[in-house]
Amino acid sequence: MNTNYDKVIFEVSQPGRVGYKLPDLDVPEAELSDLIPQDLLCDTELDFPEVAEFEVIRHFTNLSNKNYSLDQGIYPLGSCTMKYNPKINEDMASLPGFQNVHPLQAEEDMQGVLRLMYELGDALAIITGMDKPTLQPAAGAHGEYTGILLIKAYHEKRGDTKRDKIIIPDAAHGTNPATAAMAGYKTIELKSTNQGMVDVEALRAAVGDDTAGLMLTNPNTVGMSDENIKLIADIVHEAGGLVYYDGANLNAIMGKARPGDMGFDVVHYNLHKTMSTPHGGGGPGSGAVACKEFLAEFLPVPVVEKKDDGTFYLNYDLPNSIGKVKDFYGHFGILVRAYTYILTMGADGLKRASEVAVLNANYLQALLKDYYKLPLDRITKHEVVFGGLKDPLSEVTTLDIAKRILDKGYHAPTVYFPLIINEAMMVEPTETETKQTLDAFANSLIEIAKEAKENPELLKEAPHNTPVRRPDETKAAKDVIVVYQSTEEE
């Protein structure tokens, strides 16, 4: 494995090389400037690389060797749900009859596409106890945005326009406040209890006739299920607001509890997390949304509907719709993967996935709590948050620990999130890891705890055997280089 490869493609390029071949032009040859006026054409050559095909392959193969991926080992990123991506998902998404369908083909010519979207939406609604889905949003945060716009449209239609605030617990995902801002709302931050729960009294004090809604994830970002969840929803509803469910932690409760039954009005799903579709180094994802019936009239267009004769169509006729949040209908390729997973797992498998995800998290907690601080020592859900090393004498930080884990051949957990836990280190093993993997991973973390005491420098200097070692992020933000600059020019 060549992890020392150090070229960018512009440095591989040699004038005159090509990596492509097109068929000869078979229509009559013409001068480009006879077809498009010269003043609209570019008069300089495109400054693109010139490389042969196998050089492209080699370049990217070498780059791929510098990546850690889920197929290589555990990816315990809390809150990101990095479960195994089944290979059948990929095969189904690349079926020619899905990959090559044009989104603007006649509806009767894409019944398979529409049926899949309809059935997936149905299944998603059932899993969360909701009524009506949209598959349009492109990512979790995009789903949040869509959901909050549904809430906004609801208040606006009722003429209830003074509701300009969204309440968000301080333990929320970073995207929640940003989403509220994107949707034109002000944010009220709600302090959590020392158990990471919503402080009910604080909530009572915060709600009012300016409350548009509350954004919440349950179990919350410290992995705890809120015992007052119904009361919380009631308080917000009584004040005239609606309750939004951030689906980031849905993997903990499938088949065990449903946001719809807890009183939530709208939810988003991270299909790229809960439903096992790969994250692709940052995307594409899918942030499908489902809502209760009273919000359905506001969903983005088009909505996939079923006619009496059993055929499917795209309904653009929703006069109160929020409009659209992206072109066409959603990340269809991701939808195929998610639906494949849901069919493979079935009702029983989804429930089992949540059970084992929770079992695995609690097992890791049990293995590690003698070595790492446990701010909330109780049964957790699908993820567990530690607060750095238990040994109060060590000057080693959570960042040092994370970097040292890389040396041991693992990806690091999520660090410094949630913000409410000091030196937070959030581990989410998911259901797809074996007991043996969890044991080995825990042993590495225990070793690190010992190293921290015996040889803290080893951690301070970590990582030692990765392709690069602690890149200088401050320098990157100060001397901004975001496009390639040839070293020869400097």
Place this chain on the structure above:
Amino acid sequence: MFPYISLTEQDEREMLEKIGVESIDDLFRDIPEDVSMNRPLDLPKAKSELEVAAYLRGLAEDNVCPCQMPSFLGAGAYDHYIPSIIKHITGRTEFYTSYTPYQPEVSQGTLQYIFEYQTLITRLTGMEIANASLYDGGSAIGEAALMCVNGNKKKNVVISKTVHPHSRMVARTYLKAQGFDLIEVDMKDGVTDLDALKAAVTEDTGAVVIQSPNFFGFIENLESATEIAHGVKKCDMIASCDPMSLAILKKPGAIGVDVVVGEAQPFGIPVAAGGPYLGYIAVNKKHLRKLPGRIVGQTEDRDGKRSWVLTLSAREQHIRREKATSNICSNQGLNVLAATVYMITMGKKGMREVAEQCTKKAHYCFNELTKSGKFKPFSSAPFFKEFAVVTDKPVEELNNKLKEAGIIGGFGAAKFYEGIGNVMIIAVTEKRTKEEIDKFVKIMEEA
């Protein structure tokens, strides 16, 4: 038993014992009784891979697939050739099963290809900075418009009716949510009516949005539109461009455009029933700190080795979360990789050749189709790989005839433009052969 869950009964027993509970149910006791599911989800039970694959193959076969029929359908999604190496590179699990590069030491592969992508996009557009991608072309317009009006504190955005109807709807959603107006400007002869544009742009206008080539395929007068936008203080010009056209057309950066966005699906990404696609955005340095989405920057590691990290994240949701300029969280990583491999594989010569072939084939198709006078040009404006014609018959009727002959026809503009009449938008990529074009023309003529 489930193939993606590995615990044996013995594993489970040992783990429960270590935790100190009797059963898995004990781990769910914190869920209040009144919200606990005490019945199974109303979904079918687990199926084998064989059964699932059979079912989904059936659904895939329920579609009329352009893989078996030449297609002249464009209108925002294009049937270009995808070099074989793309699926092999994007299919490497080190790329597709990795996550957002939060730990740069073990994510240099992802970070570097994004850096290369950013560089290629700036070279294509003639701009200084590009980010790591946005969701798609439409949301890129929405994000760009918000970036401009939030930056220059104006009240409205002016957009041409020749911008993709879906994208205009997205822009409206994005702007309306923050209280900005979106003002649409009519078209004249298939392109933006520049007099109407001039009348619509006022001191309150924070950005002008033009798509070129536009929804009908025609090339807009970006230079004049930019002049009109810049006639108002602080007003930005946003151009949405098919990136493939930029291999031959004048770079928006050279014309003075402030923000270039668009849909990079033509670069090695299948049409896939509408997604996932790839929104790109490129700006000049003055917009760097307002640019939505992720950005990869070059730096050095502890040993002085060149390396890459996610940078300038203070704009994002990590710090001052309620003041974030955008809530965009993911980027289109794997599609960025596809587009990067496409741009590199085609390279300096291929990018130009493919764009030229599209142009020549589209013009051949246009000439053949308008020869007899049965189909009239919708516009006299120049075009790239797509154009529109006016027909006597409803587009649907023509498309049905074409379908009988094994061809997927063009797009009927009336679906999104009320009162426009029978206008068919026809896309001709480098994949269409002369034979296919001739057959298309013949059937259209006979219909």
